[in-house]
Amino acid sequence: MKRTIYFKNKPVIIGASSIAGPKESEGSIGKFIETTLNDDMYGEETFEKAESKMLFTAIKKATDNAHKKETEIDTIISGDLLNQIIASTFAARNFSSGYLGIYNACATFTEGLTIGATLVDGCYMNNVVCASSSHFSSAERQYRYPLELGCVRPPQSQWTVTGAGACIISTEGSGPKITASTVGRVIDYGVIDANNMGAAMAGAAADTLYTHFVETGLEPDAYDLIISGDLGTLGSRILKDLVWEKGFDIEKQHVDCGELIYNICESEYQGGSGAGCSSVVFCSYIMERLRENKLKKILIMSTGALLSSVSTQQGDSIPGIAHAVSVES
């Protein structure tokens, strides 16, 4: 069994765009985000519509940044956290391109990159958009409690990122290249606390990372950065411990998008989460650094907690998943 794919034709990420809400824009990577919003409703009536519009804007601007016309985009691969991924489908109805809706919770973005890079590398398509989004308020009402309810968040909880990111993968052009991808598997260690998603996802992240190192024969220091999606502070620590146990030390290279996105203050506790977390960080800060050649080779690994509000209420544990994609400048 092999789970790592190598892309021989090196699909290029020719353009990217990110959009984020007020809280994220004030965070440590805020100045790299292309579109920053003052209002998380984005001029819409509902949070779901706002999320969809954010995704639409990200895809549109990414296409513009890549100097492509809308008609040149073959397919949009996108996903989000809402039931039946409505943010993605409703954003996609504005485009004439094909559409593939995907769901891997917060690991959706690297799942999209893997599928997109495969389609482009096989020369089946020339330009593919990969995107994902999440919205704090729409996720809260679906998974947790009403916004105005006066309840306390436990200290291991995370804060869903309001934002969307999109990038264009193409057969030719200039930009960072996608070289390899390791497909994750679903791993469940029996964590049932829906507030502790970092712990639920860390096992899957460690497995994917370990598999990637073993199958590629690379050591952690082959990468300038190993970026996990939204493990948060606690989950990151567990990941480092688990990988260390298997003989790989990623202490120096590892960063977490969830830890990176906010100036950690008390109300976010462990940091950001959500499908938009890794896509916003990747399509802003990481892309900028790759283009400037300050980062040469990175591994981005979004992590997802595959729970639903129904499975939580029925007492099921939370399986996790993580896909890793290696990108070179």
Next chain:
Amino acid sequence: MKTSNDCVNNNYLEYVKSISPKTKQKRSLLRAFWVGGVICLVGQGFRYLFEYGLGMSGDELSSYVSMVMIFLGSFLTGLGVYDRIGKYAGGGSIVPITGFANSVVSPSMEFKTEGYVYGTAAKMFVVAGPIIVFGIASSVLVGILYFIGFRIF
């Protein structure tokens, strides 16, 4: 097929438990105590006002005080203040009747986007529903016990 029970890895769960951050108990208790106390003080203030100012007494007095407190809880929820109080005080602002008002008003505000019938009205008791169900059920139980204990014997 694997079930959730087959997946339980106790070593891992214990390890996670050992490094998870703990809730700061003393701080939470202190905050809950003083905020909850202030809410009760406000309620008591209204009680005195209605009792000595307006000459009310008995059931009438307590219903009016409850009504005022429920109004205040709902009003502050509508202004978007009560969730901030709740975040700070925890149980201190959940337990009093103002917290109950908050738990009814907040989902009905949130789900207004789904319409007045299937949104506001249907979702109004999403949070408060269980409290009402178990409150009524336990009051019936206590009533039966009271009847058996004091009327029959």
